[in-house]
Amino acid sequence: MGTVSPQDTWTYALRVPHDPRAARVARMTVRSVLESHGRPEILDAVELLTSELVTNTYLHTGGPASLRLTALKDGRLRVGVWDSSPRVPAPFAGPPWDRAPLAPLDAGGGRGLGLVQEYADCWGGWSLSEGTLADRRAGKLLWFEVGG
Template sequence: MVTVSPSKSEASASWAYALQLPHDPLAPRIARTTLRAVLSGHGLPHIADTAELLTSELVTNAYRHSTGPATLRLRALPGARLRVSVWDANPHIPPPFDRHASPLPSIPTGADGGRGLFLVCHYADAWGGYPLGDDLFGQSGKLLWCELGPHPADGAAVA
């Protein structure tokens, strides 16, 4: 009997992690710490700073705008890229992730918040969100995601 397994390079380029986060103000910090460990372990420290900012903003949004737990998922994509997604129980897709919403309100200069998801859209290579209806397991809410990876200016090869 012949056994086929992926080569070491194929296996290391194909991974995903999920982290269940309680509705707790420490959730963004725990998500950042976990993200740094995952990226370091998979040889992607060069995208850690940007990934940490984007992950923190997505998890903070879930904490501030939902009343229950959230799930962070980190997934490797081809070309040393990363997809970060965060699920929470609130089905409302916030601007700017809701591309069908009315024009965005301006944020007052002295405001303490309201810029996080705009940062995600600015620094991510791709981003989006979609509502999740009730499914077989009673899950609903929304999923916000973003993707990032190395750029030629980072000194990393892009596939």
């Protein structure tokens, strides 16, 4: 006996190589999936925030990453990005009032996590490591939700 998911729920997963083109591949995937499911109202925000998280995996880790898009029953979309680093940055590391520091106006980067704070309805993250050297390779998962 198989199970059937309601038509308004679905999941897509993508392994993302450690490559400077990874964010572009992630954006193209998000655009294709959301257009095929008729979700243009969240496309810009999801594309931007996904690109920011995938860019961070390339800039701050040495390994591959994974992207997962999940449509939830209430109309929200959850986007999760896994990478090989166990370090969970603010604002994902703490309570909702834990804010990413603002980047200086003349900085060339450092605004991505602030964008997540502004455009996502909610977000979170956790380290998948237990503290041993072998466990540190388990990495972390950061996620955000929009829509609904």
